[in-house]
Amino acid sequence: MTPEESSAATSSAGWTDQQKAHLAPVPRLSEAPPSRRDWPLWEVFVRPRRGLSHGHVGSLHAPDADMAVRNARDLYTRRGEGVSIWVVPSAQITASSPDEKDAFFDPAADKVYRHPTFYEIPDEVQHL
Amino acid sequence: MTACATLPALARYTIGLADDALVLAQRCGEWITRAPQLEEDVALANIGLDLLGQARSLLTYASQVEDDGRDEDDLAYLRDERDFLNVQLVEQENGDFAVSMARLLVFSAYSYELYRRLQRSTDETLAAVAAKAIKEVDYHRDHAREWVLRLGDGTDVSHERMQTGLDTVWPYVDELFATTSRHGSWPPPELLQNGVAVDPSQLREPAIAYVQQVIDDATLDLPTVSWAATGGRQGIHSSPMGHLLAELQHIHRSYPGASW
Numbered sequence: 001m002t003p004e005e006s007s008a009a010t011s012s013a014g015w016t017d018q019q020k021a022h023l024a025p026v027p028r029l030s031e032a033p034p035s036r037r038d039w040p041l042w043e044v045f046v047r048p049r050r051g052l053s054h055g056h057v058g059s060l061h062a063p064d065a066d067m068a069v070r071n072a073r074d075l076y077t078r079r080g081e082g083v084s085i086w087v088v089p090s091a092q093i094t095a096s097s098p099d100e101k102d103a104f105f106d107p108a109a110d111k112v113y114r115h116p117t118f119y120e121i122p123d124e125v126q127h128l
Numbered sequence: 129m130t131a132c133a134t135l136p137a138l139a140r141y142t143i144g145l146a147d148d149a150l151v152l153a154q155r156c157g158e159w160i161t162r163a164p165q166l167e168e169d170v171a172l173a174n175i176g177l178d179l180l181g182q183a184r185s186l187l188t189y190a191s192q193v194e195d196d197g198r199d200e201d202d203l204a205y206l207r208d209e210r211d212f213l214n215v216q217l218v219e220q221e222n223g224d225f226a227v228s229m230a231r232l233l234v235f236s237a238y239s240y241e242l243y244r245r246l247q248r249s250t251d252e253t254l255a256a257v258a259a260k261a262i263k264e265v266d267y268h269r270d271h272a273r274e275w276v277l278r279l280g281d282g283t284d285v286s287h288e289r290m291q292t293g294l295d296t297v298w299p300y301v302d303e304l305f306a307t308t309s310r311h312g313s314w315p316p317p318e319l320l321q322n323g324v325a326v327d328p329s330q331l332r333e334p335a336i337a338y339v340q341q342v343i344d345d346a347t348l349d350l351p352t353v354s355w356a357a358t359g360g361r362q363g364i365h366s367s368p369m370g371h372l373l374a375e376l377q378h379i380h381r382s383y384p385g386a387s388w
């Protein structure tokens with residue numbers, strides 16, 4: 001091997017454009033467009049049985065709403081936990097702010113008369 | 129002649145149905161940790177477990193029919209390749225996600241039609257297994273359909289790979305519905321006469337119609353093929369089968385009687 005050939009083999013100086021293209025950095029996952037980086041997040045609500053309300057059970061990723069319902073079925077109801085599933089895009093949920101916690105919730109703390117604790121609840125009333 | 133050829137017809141038929149489910153369950157399990165997303169890992173694991181449950185019920189029944197001292201584990205783990213009676217479709221390697229979804233679509237479309245009719249089998253146990261399995265298979269079919277629609281009618285790349293997936297599995301589709309090949313006939317003729325077995329040739333039209341509709345909606349083309357696999361029902365398998373069995377069976381064979 002001549003010195004010239006040796007240099008070509010160990011540095012990219014003498015490479016063709018096509019060879020250089022193979023050296024181009026592979027896009028990192030974080031640089032990929034959002035649709036490829038990840039599926040959107042969905043919040044899952046399951047109704048355990050008839051007569052009860054849907055309750056939040058967790059969240060999952062899915063490409064669209066139909067697949068989110070199916071993924072929710074596999075993740076949250078495979079042991080017979082539910083009779084109905086709702087999914088909601090997490091981005092569509094507006095939440096109360098932790099900064100406003102005091103103004104939002106503290107005033108209710110000393111108003112015990114708002115709780116139904118002064119009379120007996122009949123045994124027949126479930127899920128109150 | 130394989131050992132299975134001398135089995136009672138009912139045991140042979142039941143083992144054939146069981147092996148389809150058992151082998152595809154193994155292929156579904158291979159996707160765990162390798163699917164495009166965690167959610168899909170769980171979905172394919174669930175589908176695999178449904179199939180494994182079907183295989184267990186059928187193998188347990190086959191062992192009772194056979195009455196030869198072999199239990200479901202012996203049938204699953206101690207038979208050799210030539211004694212497995214599954215179609216070659218289920219033993220093929222997973223390929224990429226599109227290939228696996230193409231296979232799941234075709235197989236569950238076939239299974240749905242099969243179990244729908246097997247519910248009316250004159251054999252009570254097979255009818256009961258079918259009645260339970262059809263709800264599971266209905267979901268598998270739907271899962272595959274949703275993916276084939278999205279990939280087929282998605283980007284240029286996903287469309288091309290989904291079409292390749294269909295083209296890849298299509299040579300193995302004919303065997304699902306074939307009743308005779310140069311290797312023998314299926315199912316055992318006496319079981320067709322007494323109403324125990326379902327004639328697979330009657331499943332072709334409704335199953336393919338379902339698949340055709342999905343393919344059309346997904347803007348894909350129904351593949352045309354120049355050859356068709358045969359022989360799985362007589363214990364003749366393709367090269368991926370041996371590797372699959374090695375992985376499926378080696379723990380049981382290395383540590384006989386091992387349990388959790």
